[in-house]
Amino acid sequence: MDLRRPWLLLLLLVFLFLVLHCCRAQPSPGYFPSYRYRPLRGFSRGFSNLWGPEHQIVTGDQRSVTIWLDSHSGSGFKSTKPFRNGYFSASIKLQPGYTAGVNTAFYLSNNQVHPGFHDEVDIEFLGTTPGKPYTLQTNVYVRGSGDRRIIGREMKFHLWFDPTAGFHNYAILWNPTEIIFFVDDVPIRRYPRKNAGTYPLRPMWLYGSIWDASSWATEDGKYKADYRYQPFVARFTRFTVHGCSAFAPPRCHPVPPSGYGAGLSRQQSAAMQWAQRYYMVYNYCSDPKRDHSLTPECWS
Secondary structure, rough: OOOEEEEEHHHHHHHHHHHHHHHHOOOOOOOHHHOOOOOOOOOHHHHHEEEEEEEEEEEOOOOEEEEOOOOOOOOOEEEEEEEEEEEEEEEEEOOOOOOOOOOEEEEEEOOOOOOOOOOOEEEEEEOOOOOOOOOEEEEOOOOOOOOOOOOOEEEEEEEOOOOOOOOOOEEEEOOOEEEEEEEOOOOEEEEOOOOOHHHOOOOEEEEEEEEEOOOOOOOOOOOOOOOOHHEEEEEEEEEEEEEEOOOOOOOOOOOOOOEEEOOOOHHHHHHHHHHHHHHHHEEEEEEEOOOOHHOOOOOO
């Protein structure tokens, strides 16, 4: 091809753009749990303030909550009941600009019942500096591994959209056999149960929070929270909590991750491979600095 001809060069550039755009365009997972389950009719029907009440505002229609961090405090909320499985989601909008050191989280935990020996399943947004993307961190702690011997199971992603420009749906599906993390219904991570020692099985509550994690959140603590940019604000809406509470009868069935029951469908698996290929920036199982004898699920 004679690239000295301008129209040929333009055609080649258009072709390359289309190829790259096609590969990075969000694929359809074929299954949309965020629309399958009805959101809560009111925030207070499912949650209550946990800390920082003066840094938390619930809208008059009870559909949304805003929490913020400043030099005085952050804020958090907690579900009114524990669950033994379920689908848990919220649409979240993050703050643009300088947010280094700020951790905005949506997670399951039983830390208040089992201090020093708790389970936890996290979606965390790690604050950033202008011009750099937010990092979405997923994590799983099992029976105290987040307390004394820190055994995190982190997978980190940069998103394919700007999470500060609008609301996007983030979800955790947890049942007795697997944990799935979703972003706008695209599964980004599947954590299967391989043995009881590496899987959380005790009831957990659902939480949301914003707090100062300067010691580690942004580039391993290189950049700290700078309160000249306060307040740091996170907005949550469209809460969905669908599953079996800890008090539900045995006939309450766990929520499946797909329309086929256990496991992801072929289309969901392809969407997850896309997310991990193009947007995953860290996988604890691939980190050569980690002691993988502490994470046997990586090789079992």
